[in-house]
Amino acid sequence: MTHFITRRTLAAGAVLATALATSACGAKTDATSTGGTSAAGATSCVDTSGDSIKIGFLNSLSGTMAISETTVFKSLTMAANEINAAGGVLGKKLSIVSEDGASEPSVFAEKATKLIQKDCVAAVFGGWTSSSRKAMLPVFEGNNALLFYPVQYEGLEASKNIFYTGATTNQQIVPALEWLKNEKKITSIFLVGSDYVFPRTANAIIKQYAAANGIKVLGEEYQPLGSTNFGSVVDKVKTAGADAVFNTLNGDSNVAFFKEYKGKGLTADSMPVVSVSIAEEEVPGVGVDNLVGQYTAWNYYETIDTPVNKKFVADFKKANGPKAVTSDPMEAAYTSLYLWKGMVEKAKSFKVADVQAAAGGVSFDAPEGKVTVNGENHHIAKTALIGQIHDDGLIYTVWSSKGPIEPDPFLKGYPWWKGATG
Amino acid sequence: METVVAQVFTGLSSASVLLLVAIGLTLTFGQMGVINMAHGEFLMAGSYTAFVTASILRGSALSLPVALVVGFLIGGLLGIALEATILRWMYDRPLDTLLVTFGVGLILQQLARDIFGAPAKEVSTPTWLSGTVPILGYGFPVTRLFIIALSALCVAGLFAMLRLTDLGRRIRATVANRDLAESLGISTRRTDRTTFFIGSGLAGVAGVALTLLGSTGPTVGTSYIVEAFLVVVVGGIGQLKGTILAALGIGIGRSFLESWTSGSMAQVLMLLAIVAFLQIRPQGIFTTTTRSLA
The missing domain is CATH 3.40.50.2300 (Response regulator)
Structure with missing residues (x-):
């Protein structure tokens, strides 16, 4: 058997391999194709x-x-x-x-x-x-x-x-901030998120809210979607010493983040984390051990105690x-x-x-x-609910808004919000 | 001072992860020239091995060491199966190998999804590895120290194997000049298979270790494979010491960039630096000097 692989082909192959792998994992969230729009199809065939x-x-x-x-x-x-x-x-x-x-x-x-x-x-x-x-x-x-x-x-x-x-944001993120300010009495916050549209927009809103309410934003860190490399981020969070962390990470990154968080000795007592993308479904994957005592912001939990x-x-x-x-x-x-x-x-x-x-x-x-x-x-x-993760993997309501909140997707009713600057 | 210590340590630990993932590739990609895109899925198999072992041995302190051994064997056996059924027919067709192994990787991912389900699985950290050790005023997570030690051990072991054992000599001879090695009575077929076994087994070991840091899901391999290839290419194909230097450079470099800028920016800058470096030195940090024409 003979080998006819030159270093050049090998290097070319490696580049191709890298490209193939990046395209395979990069295609998952941020493609912005607008697909087949047909203006003529307005007559319904139902x-x-x-x-x-x-x-x-x-x-x-x-x-x-x-x-x-x-x-x-x-x-x-x-x-x-x-x-x-x-x-x-x-x-x-x-x-x-x-x-x-x-x-x-x-x-x-x-x-x-x-x-x-x-x-x-x-x-x-x-x-x-x-x-x-x-x-x-x-x-x-x-x-x-x-x-x-x-x-x-x-x-x-x-x-x-x-x-x-x-x-929308005024039924989840804004109530979570109000809860942090009024109930947890925080004066500083650290923002951690995946690098795509939702966390960036959410953090833009959080920063304007914070500025208007005397809360210091001690840091804002983004990691690429799917990243599991949270050593430096958690170091920064720990050094900054904020009263709370607002977490808009998505998917597997949460696992790496919370393992690192716990590994570096941070807990829900010393520095609580409020997450907006971890629900009952995600808790076992992140590991209940890593999440016990941490908070989430949603409008529904499995533990809601109503007959319905x-x-x-x-x-x-x-x-x-x-x-x-x-x-x-x-x-x-x-x-x-x-x-x-x-x-x-x-x-x-x-x-x-x-x-x-x-x-x-x-x-x-x-x-x-x-x-x-x-x-x-x-x-x-919808009614906004802040929940706390317990060791049975379920989330229990610790605070709820006074009745359903009217949706305000453009935050028109919030004087501190100045413009849609994503 | 404390932040510098923290960054050096974070960098070291991120380098050790890169090294652990890339070290199997230095054998299969570096030494044998096989571009195995399914390498990441062998890693995934290792991660699931850790999950299965942890569920069988419920909280036993032994579950991690057992998983490391079993993970090595499972990764290695998957490697041998791939080598014997597909790769052996394709040694002189690197681009075809790339596509075929990419397909094999996708099949293995779907297989994992069918067996274990799509949601990520959590492997809880053994109690003897939880907590932190204070060094120079900075709390070092024990899991990270363990991974640094494990990757150092793997590198040392591989180095010793290549330098000191008969098998190592056969591997190096085969890599340097296959025809000559064959004419000296070395069974290059068997050497290939063994090399592939060890390289793939190391991917399994990396997979087990990574459960200490992140999640175990069907796509865990794809998130590491690109960086692993980068490390091997930057280090110089077929160069163990190059791989070590490249992993350290990329790991520590990225850690400092992250503390000065943001995570996404650090990744961009690091990739730019790698591209620039490969423009100047396309052969990587070290090169194999050989008199063969290929």
């Missing part, structure tokens, strides 16, 4: 003649986001089964067309076009990353169709074709096994299907324009409590 009506579920069932979005798909499916068992919507059974967004914004746009134009669904439910939503937005606007988006996000957006059933939620949790465990947990985005997705049902029944029509006109004021007794659709910005009024 068939309302039969005894069933088609709706579309568009979640990533493969790729890096599958871990989170599969759970949303499961809770949507559960809501659809419940609605069908109770007689459907306007007497029609829901017929689900499911598509895989494959964790790729361009695929989301492409599949959304297919669901609208080819399958002629009455509404689409799904999406998770902001880049997937941004990619689908022109598709839904161009085709004048409806998307129900179930995840908390960075705000500063409102489309008449999208209903946002997760929290107890039934929701029990039903979900019955359908998906005793180890399944429920979390905020799943609950928001479940709620979104019922809200659509409410809108359609109020409008007595599946037509997009009728549903949009009927949307304002539609409410639902969700597992998180009562939620109401805002007809202006298509977000929903």
Whole structure:
């Protein structure tokens, strides 16, 4: 056997190898393709003649986001089964067309076009990353169709074709800051986040809030998405000695961050961390040991003690096994299907324009409590909850806002916010 | 002073992680010239080995040492399987090897997802490795010290193996001149297989050690593989001492850059520095001087 590999080919190969690997892992969140927009497709082909009506579920069932979005798909499916068992919507059974967004914004746009134009669904439910939503937005606007988006996000957006059933910033981040200021009496804070749109926007908001409320921002650190290299970051956090840390890291980075945090002797008592991307689903992966006592900001926890939620949790465990947990985005997705049902029944029509006109004021007794659709910005009024992670891996409410907070995606009602400077 | 100590230590520890991940590659990529994109997935197999061992031996102090040994064997066996079924037919087609092993990597990731599920698994740190040791006024996490020691041990072991043992001599002879080595009666087939076993096994060891720092998921390998290739290329292909220097340079350099700028900026600056360095010295820090024409 002979070897004809020169150093040059080897080096070329190495470069190619590196490129291949970076493209494989870099493609997961920040592609901003805007997919097939068709301005001509505004006439709807939704068939309302039969005894069933088609709706579309568009979640990533493969790729890096599958871990989170599969759970949303499961809770949507559960809501659809419940609605069908109770007689459907306007007497029609829901017929689900499911598509895989494959964790790729361009695929989301492409599949959304297919669901609208080819399958002629009455509404689409799904999406998770902001880049997937941004990619689908022109598709839904161009085709004048409806998307129900179930995840908390960075705000500063409102489309008449999208209903946002997760929290916007004034229902999650701002209440968390108010809690830190009023209950925890902090005077300084350290910001740690993954380097993409949500953490950058969230931190822009936090910095303006802090400046207006006399809280010192002692540091702001970003790591690339998926980074597991937190030695220097935690050193800086420790040296800065802030009263609290605001954590907008996403995904696996949380594991490395909290292991390093604990490893360097920092605890929830000495320097509490408030996280906005760790829910019940993520706790076992990060490790309960590393998280005990730390705080989260959401609008729903599995432990909410109401009959509606107890039934929701029990039903979900019955359908998906005793180890399944429920979390905020799943609950928001479940709620979104019922809200659509409410809108359609109020409008007595599946037509997009009728549903949009009927949307304002539609409410639902969700597992998180009562939620109401805002007809202006298509977000929903939700109650903000600060939770603490316990050693059973569940999150328990330690503080809640006084009733549901009206959504304000552009923070118009907050005098300290000056402009959308992402 | 304290921050300098902290940065040097953080850099050392990040260098030791790089070294641990790259050291298997110096054998398979550096010595044999095989661009194995599935190397990261062998690492992932090591991480899952740690997870499985920890769940079987529930909190026993022995679970980590056992996982290190088993992880080495599993990584190595995966390596041998890949070598025997696919790579042996492709030694003179590096670009094809790259694509094929990339595909194998994707298959292994999906396999892990099917067996263990997509959510990341947590391997809890053994009690004897938790806590910090104060040195010069700075609290050093014990896990980080352990990884520094482990990577030093692996490097020393590999160095000794290549320099002092018969196998090491055979490997070096095969690398220097395959035809000549064969004509001297060395079974280059067997040498290839053994080299690949050890290189892949070291990926498994790295995978076990990394559970002390991060999560165990199907894509854990992809986050380290690029840096590992960079370290080997910067160090000079086929040069163990180059790999060590490159890992130290990149690790400590990045740690200081991170403390002066931000994490993302540090990564950009580090990559720019590497590109600039490779422009000036495309062969890396060290080169193998050989009289062969290839």
